Amino acid sequence: MEKTRRSFRASSQKWMAVCMCGVVLLCSGLGFGEKYSEALLRTHLRQVSEPTVEADPDAICEVSNQVTVNQKPVTVTLSKNKLGASLHCTGGDNLVVPGEQGKVCSAQRDEATVDECKNSAKSQSLKQVALEALLDSSSIAVMKKELKEGLENKGEAWTLHLQAEQLPLSDKSFFIGCQKKTGGEATNCKVTIKVEARDSSVHSNSVTCAYGTKSNGASPLQVEMTEEHNTLKLDCGPTGSIQPTSYESTYCEDPDMKTCGKPYTKILPAFEGRWWTKAKEGSGTVELKIPASSFPTEDRTFYIGCTPKDAGLYPPSRSVTQSTGQSVTSSSCTVMVTVKAASASSRAMNRATIIAAVAGAASLSGGFAAYA
CATH class of the missing domain: 2.60.40.1320 (SRS domain)
Incomplete structure (x- = not known):
C-alpha cells in the first residue's frame, strides 16, 4: 500500500513539472508574440509617417540649370492610382520652396512663380498653406530632407505619400519648387501637383x-x-x-x-x-x-x-x-x-395587428353598449 502511495506521489510530481513547463513556455511565447507584434506595428507606423527619399523622383531641379528660361514647369497628378510625388532640388544650398515643413504654395493664377511663393507675405494673390488644411485631412506623410553625399550638402528632397482615404472630396492643386539659399535669382523650377478627388x-x-x-x-x-x-x-x-x-x-x-x-x-x-x-x-x-x-x-x-x-x-x-x-x-x-x-410574414403580421385592433375596438364598444 505504501509503495502504491509513493508511486502515485511520484507520478503527480512529474505531471506537475510538465504543467509548469507548459505554463512557462506559453508565457514566454506570449511575450515573444507581443514583442514581435510591437515590432511590426513600429515598422508599419514608420513606413507611413516617415516617407523615404525617392531614388527616382518625379522632378529634379539642378542648381546650374534652374535659372534657364527654357526650363519648363513639371505637372504631377495624384490619384487613387498614384499616391506619391517627390522633388529633388540638387546642388549645394538648393532648397525646397516653401521652406516650412508641411506647407505648399496655393495660387490664384497658373503663372504664379516660385519666387512669389517664397516671398508670399508681399503677395495678394498667392499664399503658403498647410497641405493638411488644403486637402482637409490629417496625418499626411510629407517630408523635406537634406540630400547629402558624405558631409557635403547636395540640396534638398521633398516627398509626399498619401493614403487613399486622404484624397480630397474635390479636385485640388498646389505647387512647390526649388531656389538657391543665397543669390535670390528667379527660378523656373516649379512642380504643380494636381490631386484628383476620391470616388463617391x-x-x-x-x-x-x-x-x-x-x-x-x-x-x-x-x-x-x-x-x-x-x-x-x-x-x-x-x-x-x-x-x-x-x-x-x-x-x-x-x-x-x-x-x-x-x-x-x-x-x-x-x-x-x-x-x-x-x-x-x-x-x-x-x-x-x-x-x-x-x-x-x-x-x-x-x-x-x-x-x-x-x-x-x-x-x-x-x-x-x-x-x-x-x-x-x-x-x-x-x-x-x-x-x-415588406416580406409576406410582415404583411401578415400587420394584417393580424389591424384585425386584432378592430376586434378589440368592437369588443370595447359592445361592452360600453351593454353597460349603458
Whole structure:
C-alpha cells in the first residue's frame, strides 16, 4: 500500500513539472508574440509617417540649370492610382520652396512663380498653406530632407505619400519648387501637383459623396433598403448640399434630378418627417430610417444626391470658374434608393395587428353598449 502511495506521489510530481513547463513556455511565447507584434506595428507606423527619399523622383531641379528660361514647369497628378510625388532640388544650398515643413504654395493664377511663393507675405494673390488644411485631412506623410553625399550638402528632397482615404472630396492643386539659399535669382523650377478627388462610394447603405471631375460615373450609386437594413446614411460633406433641398418631405423621380417635388407619401404611405435626422449641424450628413413595420407592399424607388455648394441646383457636372480664375470641372453625386417591399410574414403580421385592433375596438364598444 505504501509503495502504491509513493508511486502515485511520484507520478503527480512529474505531471506537475510538465504543467509548469507548459505554463512557462506559453508565457514566454506570449511575450515573444507581443514583442514581435510591437515590432511590426513600429515598422508599419514608420513606413507611413516617415516617407523615404525617392531614388527616382518625379522632378529634379539642378542648381546650374534652374535659372534657364527654357526650363519648363513639371505637372504631377495624384490619384487613387498614384499616391506619391517627390522633388529633388540638387546642388549645394538648393532648397525646397516653401521652406516650412508641411506647407505648399496655393495660387490664384497658373503663372504664379516660385519666387512669389517664397516671398508670399508681399503677395495678394498667392499664399503658403498647410497641405493638411488644403486637402482637409490629417496625418499626411510629407517630408523635406537634406540630400547629402558624405558631409557635403547636395540640396534638398521633398516627398509626399498619401493614403487613399486622404484624397480630397474635390479636385485640388498646389505647387512647390526649388531656389538657391543665397543669390535670390528667379527660378523656373516649379512642380504643380494636381490631386484628383476620391470616388463617391457606398458601403453598407452609407454613402459618401465626392465632387471631382472623375468622382462620379454615368450611372447613380445604388442603395437597397430592407426591413433588416432599414437605414440610409448620406454624407455630402461640408462643401456639398443635399438635393433636393426639400429632401425631408419630397423626392426626385429621375437620375438627372430634374423631376422633383412629390411627397414621400406617394411611394411610402406611412411616411413621417421624423424618419429623416441630421447627424450634426453643418456636417452635411443626414440619415433616413424606415421603421420595419412601415415598408411598402411593393418595391419603390426614389433619387437623392449631393452637389457642390458652388454648382447650383442638380447639374450632373459643370465647369465652375472659381475665385482663383481657374476653370475647374466638378461633378454631382446621385443615389438611386430602392425601398424593398415588406416580406409576406410582415404583411401578415400587420394584417393580424389591424384585425386584432378592430376586434378589440368592437369588443370595447359592445361592452360600453351593454353597460349603458
